[in-house]
Amino acid sequence: MIEIKHRHSGEVLASWAGDSLANADLRAMDLAGADLSGQDLCCAQLQNVDLEGADLRGANLGRANLMNAYLARADLTRADLTSARLGHDHRAKAANLAGADLTGANLGRADLRKVDLRNCNLQGADLSHADLRDADLQGSKMHGCKAVFALFIRANMQEVQLEQADLRNSHLNSADLHQANLRHSNLGSSQAEGFTVLNLANLKRADLSGANLANASAEDADFSKAKLVDVDLSHAVISGAILDRCDVSGANFDGVELATVSMDFANFSQAQNANIPSYKENLR
Secondary structure (H helix, E strand, C coil): EEEEEECCCEEEEEECCCCCCCCCCCCCEEEEEEECCEEEECCCCCCCCCCHHHCCCEECCCCCCCCCEECCCCCCCEEEECCEECCCCCHCCCCECCCCEEEEECCCCEEECCCEECEECCCCCCCCCCCCCCCCCCCCCCCCCCCCCCCCCCCCCCCCCCCCCCCCCCCCHHHHHCCCCCCEEEEECCCCCCEEEECEEEECCCCCCCCCCCCCEECCCEEEEECCCCCCCCCCCCCCCCCCEEEEECCECCCCCCCCCCCCCCCCCCECCCCCCCCCCCCC
C-alpha cells in the first residue's frame, strides 16, 4: 500500500492499494501539497484532482489524464508528462498550472489546449510536438526550451521569455507575442523544405534580436516597434506584414519580397540585402 503524505506536515492525504501509482484512479481527490516526487503515475486518472503546491519532481506522468486538475504552484521539475492529457475543448475543463515549476520537464506530445500556464517556469522544458492551441502562457519563463513542431496557434504568449528557444517548424499562427523576448531563438526549420509559421501573429514590441527566421512564413504578422536587430529573415515570406518603426539593423532580407510590407519609419539604414521598392517612403 502506498500512502500519499503532505510534503511538509507528513499528514496522510490518501492511500492506494498496491506498490505503484501507475494506472491509479485518483480522480477528484484533495492532494494539495502532496509529496509525489519520483512516483510512477503513468496512465493515472487524475481528472479534477487538487494538486496545488504538490511536489511532483521527477514524477512519471506519461499518458496520465489531468484534465481539469488544479496544479497551481506545483513543483514538476524534470517530471515526465509525455503524451499527458491536460487540455480540453473548453477552457473551464482544462488543467490549471499557473505558477507551476516545469523546469526541465518533458511535455512532448502533451495535450495542453487552453491550459492555464501563466507565469510558469518552463526553462529547458521539452514541448516538442505538444498541442498548445489557445493556451495561456503569459509571463512564463521559457529560456532554452525545445518546442520543435509544437502548436501555439492563438496562444497568449505576451511577455514570454523565449530567449534561445528552439521553435523550429512550430506553428504560431495568430499567437499573441506582444513584448515577448525571442532573442537568439530559432524559428527556422529542422528540415530542408520546412518552415515555422507566424501568420497573423502579434509581435508588437517583441525583441527578436539575433533570431533565426529563415524561410519562416509571417504573412500579415504585426512587428510594429519590434527589435529585429541581426535577425536572419532570408527567404522568409512576410507579405502584408507590419514593420512600422522597427529596428532592422543588421537584419538579413535576402530573397524577401517587401512590396506589400508596411515599413513606415522603420530603420533600414543598416539592413542587409533589403530590396526596397522605390515607392516606399518614410524610411529611416
